[in-house]
Amino acid sequence: VAAARRIILEVGVKGLTMRRLSDELGVALGATYYHVATRHDLLVLVGRSLFAEVELPGAEAGDWAARVKGAMVHVAAVVGQHDGIAAFLLANLDEVVPKELQQEMLDVLHEAGFDPHTTAVLMMALLFYVSGVSAGGQDVRSAVMLHGEDLEPLFEEGLDLLLDGARNRLNAGRRSGGRRSGWFSSD
Amino acid sequence: VAAARRIILEVGVKGLTMRRLSDELGVALGATYYHVATRHDLLVLVGRSLFAEVELPGAEAGDWAARVKGAMVHVAAVVGQHDGIAAFLLANLDEVVPKELQQEMLDVLHEAGFDPHTTAVLMMALLFYVSGVSAGGQDVRSAVMLHGEDLEPLFEEGLDLLLDGARNRLNAGRRSGGRRSGWFSSD
DNA sequence: ACCTGAACACCGTTCAAGT
């Protein structure tokens, strides 16, 4: 896995070949296949090892939004370095996102007062947004009329948009004190 | 391109092979390469033809948020049918998003009162979120603790989160009447 | 101008054979 990560860092996921990995390890192709059944499995292991580095900031880092945002920025940073891995992770989120991180985030949102449904929606949206950014990389800029600016601050602003939208739900839910959390009174 | 779309519909992007496409067209492999230089180029053409079907709902469809949401739902519907295309589109957004759609959305947001920067942030976030959802497909559910529910309503709720967050910026900008649009008074 | 068919340089994966 470490060797695979080194290769991806250098030449991207597309350049990570079972043959190249075997070379990097100094073994024959068959040896690699003895330890990992398939390239897909290898990438899952790589994905897990990347996510294992991500941690949710503690309560001292701020409110729920700041903590969640911190984790997401962390994800984007780790994933963004490894060209092409984001698209794979995106298509295999459930195999790759560690249960602990997931549970911690759920807990933070629950403590903040989110109902389970809104929590799920927010987590899904965050996951998709972050993976989307990481997979989409640089060339949105022209698709969006932003030529000079750096992408990273934009990424954080987009995150804020999402988090602010969620905060609305939270406040709306509190005001009405009810089970429904939407802006609209339709049910 | 039509033949390519048929194949993707049936077996996904991974199953779209230059050989298979040639078979579908009843020609030799070389003939296909005479008309399209590369598989990448072919996929760009497919992507454009998909996006060409998406249209921004008119003013009668509601406010800016409803219209933008409509377009995004449309994108997700078209892209979602073609397995694996989302990841490609995501990585090639600028080659594939039609300038007219892009300009129309910019106009709608501008008319709604968004400054150019916030507009760009929102468009980027929407694009990434929608592509993320389309590329991520089904298996987020377990990563997010949602087992029974359909994904499509969740997709729309996530969209609402983003749009609501943007609406906040709009209102905040109006109240302060100033150039800055954030929640925070820093800067 | 447009097409054919074979070739080239890769892939992921398998597997008999070795130690």
Place this chain on the structure above:
DNA sequence: ACCTGAACACCGTTCAAGT
């Protein structure tokens, strides 16, 4: 148990040769 090296069935891409 772990590894080698060759093979198989694919790819995308190119290109001389045909019409």
